[in-house]
Amino acid sequence: MKGNDSNTSSSSSERYRYERLTWPEVDQAAEEGRVILLPVGAIEQHGHHLPLDVDVKLSHSVCLEVGRRMPDEVLIMPPVTYGYCYHVMDFPGTININMQHFVNYCLDITMSLAYHGFKRIVLVNGHGSNAHLLEAVARQTIVQTDAVCTAFSWWDMAREAFLKVRESQFPGGCAHACELETSVYLYLDAEGVRKEQIRDELPSYLQESSDWYALDLFGGEPTSPVNWTSTYTETGVIGQPSLARAEKGHIAFHGAVEKICGFVKQFRSWSSPVRRDHHATPPSTNFLRKSH
Numbered sequence: 001m002k003g004n005d006s007n008t009s010s011s012s013s014e015r016y017r018y019e020r021l022t023w024p025e026v027d028q029a030a031e032e033g034r035v036i037l038l039p040v041g042a043i044e045q046h047g048h049h050l051p052l053d054v055d056v057k058l059s060h061s062v063c064l065e066v067g068r069r070m071p072d073e074v075l076i077m078p079p080v081t082y083g084y085c086y087h088v089m090d091f092p093g094t095i096n097i098n099m100q101h102f103v104n105y106c107l108d109i110t111m112s113l114a115y116h117g118f119k120r121i122v123l124v125n126g127h128g129s130n131a132h133l134l135e136a137v138a139r140q141t142i143v144q145t146d147a148v149c150t151a152f153s154w155w156d157m158a159r160e161a162f163l164k165v166r167e168s169q170f171p172g173g174c175a176h177a178c179e180l181e182t183s184v185y186l187y188l189d190a191e192g193v194r195k196e197q198i199r200d201e202l203p204s205y206l207q208e209s210s211d212w213y214a215l216d217l218f219g220g221e222p223t224s225p226v227n228w229t230s231t232y233t234e235t236g237v238i239g240q241p242s243l244a245r246a247e248k249g250h251i252a253f254h255g256a257v258e259k260i261c262g263f264v265k266q267f268r269s270w271s272s273p274v275r276r277d278h279h280a281t282p283p284s285t286n287f288l289r290k291s292h
Contacts, residue, residue: 036077037066037067038122042083062157063076080105082097103133111144118147155180161251166179187248
């Protein structure tokens with residue numbers, strides 16, 4: 001009997017985790033109007049001091065904490081572990097998913113969720129080069145279903161909190177395996193950080209053309225091309241991880257969680273916009289469904 005009680009308690013405490021529910025429970029969650037959070041990351045090099053799982057670990061962890069705080073209002077999906085990393089393939093360990101495959105895969109997930117009755121879907125990104133692709137997924141989900149879908153990177157929600165404690169130079173000090181990502185990883189899993197291997201590396205383009213070419217998680221220049229990563233870093237680091245501290249990670253992590261919780265509360269109650277066709281003569285074909 002004690003074992004059964006324990007299992008029941010465990011299931012109840014994880015009611016915000018999509019994969020832990022039964023199908024009738026998922027059906028009920030859709031009926032309740034819960035918001036779906038889908039964390040999306042990558043398996044990608046992060047210098048000599050961070051593991052390959054940074055992007056997926058951080059986005060998933062943020063989402064799980066949102067679930068713990070508001071278990072009756074959200075469902076957290078199992079993460080999409082792999083992402084678009086073609087430009088990083090000069091570094092061993094990185095796994096790349098073809099751009100169109102990635103979009104189609106994520107869209108298959110959101111389309112399935114919409115089919116099951118979930119009307120509010122959030123894609124929480126953890127890898128910079130996924131961002132534009134997930135925006136495309138969100139747009140396609142909206143035009144192909146009756147769900148409203150949006151996408152953002154978790155660090156965008158951490159901006160207000162983290163910028164109060166940021167010490168690295170701007171731009172460039174927080175771009176990859178940097179002060180932010182290392183701080184949050186230290187907070188979540190300090191033993192996973194190879195602290196003796198932490199080295200700063202700022203890309204040479206900051207000295208050559210910083211007025212036009214500058215990448216940073218919190219801004220930069222709109223003219224900055226995303227080149228092969230190996231052309232501007234030897235170690236895989238782009239930034240100043242030596243300034244990372246677990247305390248900063250705590251601030252950034254919970255700042256992001258609080259922002260997302262606030263967004264979810266509003267997003268859940270957003271009214272569904274009504275589409276209006278302004279053609280004098282109704283279109284005779286349905287090519288939009290075929291050419292998305």
